Amino acid sequence: MSSHANRSVFFVSDGTGITAETFADALLRQFEIRPKRVRLPFVDDADKAHQAVRQINHAAAVDGTRPLVFTTVVNMEVLQVLQQHCQGMLIDMFGTFIAPLEHELGMKSNHRVGRFSDVTKSREYHDRIEAINFTLEHDDGQTNENLEKSDVILIGVSRSGKTPTSLYLALQFGLKAANYPLIPEDFERRQLPPALLPHKKKLFGLTIDPQRLSEIRHERRPHSRYASLENCRYEVREAESLMRRAGIRILSTTHKSIEEIATIIRQDLEQLHGGR
Amino acid sequence: MSSHANRSVFFVSDGTGITAETFADALLRQFEIRPKRVRLPFVDDADKAHQAVRQINHAAAVDGTRPLVFTTVVNMEVLQVLQQHCQGMLIDMFGTFIAPLEHELGMKSNHRVGRFSDVTKSREYHDRIEAINFTLEHDDGQTNENLEKSDVILIGVSRSGKTPTSLYLALQFGLKAANYPLIPEDFERRQLPPALLPHKKKLFGLTIDPQRLSEIRHERRPHSRYASLENCRYEVREAESLMRRAGIRILSTTHKSIEEIATIIRQDLEQLHGGR
Numbered sequence: 001m002s003s004h005a006n007r008s009v010f011f012v013s014d015g016t017g018i019t020a021e022t023f024a025d026a027l028l029r030q031f032e033i034r035p036k037r038v039r040l041p042f043v044d045d046a047d048k049a050h051q052a053v054r055q056i057n058h059a060a061a062v063d064g065t066r067p068l069v070f071t072t073v074v075n076m077e078v079l080q081v082l083q084q085h086c087q088g089m090l091i092d093m094f095g096t097f098i099a100p101l102e103h104e105l106g107m108k109s110n111h112r113v114g115r116f117s118d119v120t121k122s123r124e125y126h127d128r129i130e131a132i133n134f135t136l137e138h139d140d141g142q143t144n145e146n147l148e149k150s151d152v153i154l155i156g157v158s159r160s161g162k163t164p165t166s167l168y169l170a171l172q173f174g175l176k177a178a179n180y181p182l183i184p185e186d187f188e189r190r191q192l193p194p195a196l197l198p199h200k201k202k203l204f205g206l207t208i209d210p211q212r213l214s215e216i217r218h219e220r221r222p223h224s225r226y227a228s229l230e231n232c233r234y235e236v237r238e239a240e241s242l243m244r245r246a247g248i249r250i251l252s253t254t255h256k257s258i259e260e261i262a263t264i265i266r267q268d269l270e271q272l273h274g275g276r
Numbered sequence: 277m278s279s280h281a282n283r284s285v286f287f288v289s290d291g292t293g294i295t296a297e298t299f300a301d302a303l304l305r306q307f308e309i310r311p312k313r314v315r316l317p318f319v320d321d322a323d324k325a326h327q328a329v330r331q332i333n334h335a336a337a338v339d340g341t342r343p344l345v346f347t348t349v350v351n352m353e354v355l356q357v358l359q360q361h362c363q364g365m366l367i368d369m370f371g372t373f374i375a376p377l378e379h380e381l382g383m384k385s386n387h388r389v390g391r392f393s394d395v396t397k398s399r400e401y402h403d404r405i406e407a408i409n410f411t412l413e414h415d416d417g418q419t420n421e422n423l424e425k426s427d428v429i430l431i432g433v434s435r436s437g438k439t440p441t442s443l444y445l446a447l448q449f450g451l452k453a454a455n456y457p458l459i460p461e462d463f464e465r466r467q468l469p470p471a472l473l474p475h476k477k478k479l480f481g482l483t484i485d486p487q488r489l490s491e492i493r494h495e496r497r498p499h500s501r502y503a504s505l506e507n508c509r510y511e512v513r514e515a516e517s518l519m520r521r522a523g524i525r526i527l528s529t530t531h532k533s534i535e536e537i538a539t540i541i542r543q544d545l546e547q548l549h550g551g552r
Contacts, residue, residue, distance in 0.1 A: 016539040023295055027370065030370075030377075030385035030387065031385055032383070039542075039543070068380070074306070093299070094306075097303055097367060098306060101303065104365050105307055105309065110306055119536075132440045132443065133439075136415070163408070163409075163412065167408065167443055171448075171534075257395045257401060262292075263293065263318075264318075267315070270315075
């Protein structure tokens with residue numbers, strides 16, 4: 001009962017609802033509850049609003065407790081249906097802040113659904129897709145072509161977190177993120193891969209605790225020399241000393257999520273280039 | 277002046293600030309303003325809070341107008357420094373909702389910074405990384421191995437949006453999303469690629485307006501037959517008829533962002549499998 005397992009949470013949006021859900025999740029994480037979750041995206045007219053209300057009110061009856069209804073609905077017609085008929089606790093994440101912002105900015109909001117009319121035509125969107133393509137083409141050192149166009153080049157041993165971080169930098173932040181593995185050959189030569197030398201300022205080193213690295217590698221290739229703790233210790237030690245000698249920033253990914261790693265890298269880039 | 281170009285907007289968080297910024301961006305998009313943007317992530321102690329306040333108050337003085345300060349800070353000490361000293365308009369996106377939620381749920385929030393102590397150890401995080409690896413390995417029909425483990429398999433002609441959508445499904449939603457190109461060989465045989473036949477229920481077709489497809493392909497390979505409008509028309513027509521004959525759901529990506537496409541696919545999967 002105190003886990004609120006019989007409590008439903010709805011995420012209602014006239015767009016994708018990703019903003020509503022991400023933000024509401026952050027709020028819900030502040031409580032030790034495990035509610036049932038229902039997403040209702042694209043609720044963009046009165047009909048769909050009434051349908052959403054029916055679902056919410058049905059849950060209220062079944063649960064015996066009123067659902068939490070997080071909404072970022074901008075469409076006034078939809079919002080009014082929710083306000084007037086929904087038996088849940090309506091948490092209007094938009095309206096709550098729009099009114100004070102209108103006052104502060106001295107202008108009316110445009111009540112536009114969470115995107116411009118056609119987002120795919122915007123410059124920003126185009127650049128983001130370009131960044132994703134660039135990042136995929138430059139994953140794992142696949143090519144040295146156009147490396148000078150990258151915003152950042154992540155280096156590190158295999159499975160240190162380069163690929164997921166690169167993809168996140170591209171998808172979320174629109175950054176062209178190449179990544180390049182450091183391999184035994186580099187350690188023997190005690191030099192960075194030659195293709196990277198002209199781009200030293202763009203390099204960012206990822207490292208990881210050898211124990212954790214060994215666990216991750218064992219999942220992929222059990223009982224291999226590649227995954228052995230001894231080899232992981234060797235590779236990490238050599239990679240770190242390579243990076244240090246080259247004067248490259250180093251970040252440990254051991255206890256960090258890709259969001260955290262990506263945010264730290266972006267901060268670093270902004271400090272280098274004076275923001276964007 | 278009315279564009280508020282001399283107005284600064286700060287995003288202050290004790291975590292990555294990605295939640296704060298995404299949500300605040302959705303709010304700001306409701307206004308025709310182009311403010312200066314400053315991100316201040318990882319503000320997690322009083323010292324850093326005072327530093328943030330100095331930056332905000334400096335902007336206030338330089339701009340001659342008070343900055344908007346969006347915050348999702350959970351740490352009470354940090355929040356108090358902001359509340360007491362910051363000369364901006366403080367928009368406390370967390371506190372605003374936490375109090376009513378505490379009341380509704382009959383419990384105190386735990387004031388935990390936007391993540392569990394070590395997010396990288398959670399099952400959910402592990403599954404997400406697995407999904408990213410799976411998706412990359414199964415990009416562009418690279419392998420038929422383990423296709424049965426996929427949550428969804430996107431099919432469509434080259435450049436119809438399969439790859440960015442797959443990556444988003446993996447990164448944001450933790451779904452294992454394979455993708456498979458439909459190529460002239462398939463159109464000649466008038467059959468889906470044989471490797472996909474056992475997984476028909478997991479298939480989801482992406483299509484696109486031939487005109488738009490031709491534009492996208494021209495960016496990559498100018499003046500090629502591949503990019504010609506005639507060829508794009510042929511491929512799209514054949515791909516759609518293949519999908520239709522096989523009874524596969526089809527979605528046009530022409531005017532949709534990857535977030536929208538991914539959300540529609542997730543909704544579809546949930547309706548198939550009864551939620552998750």
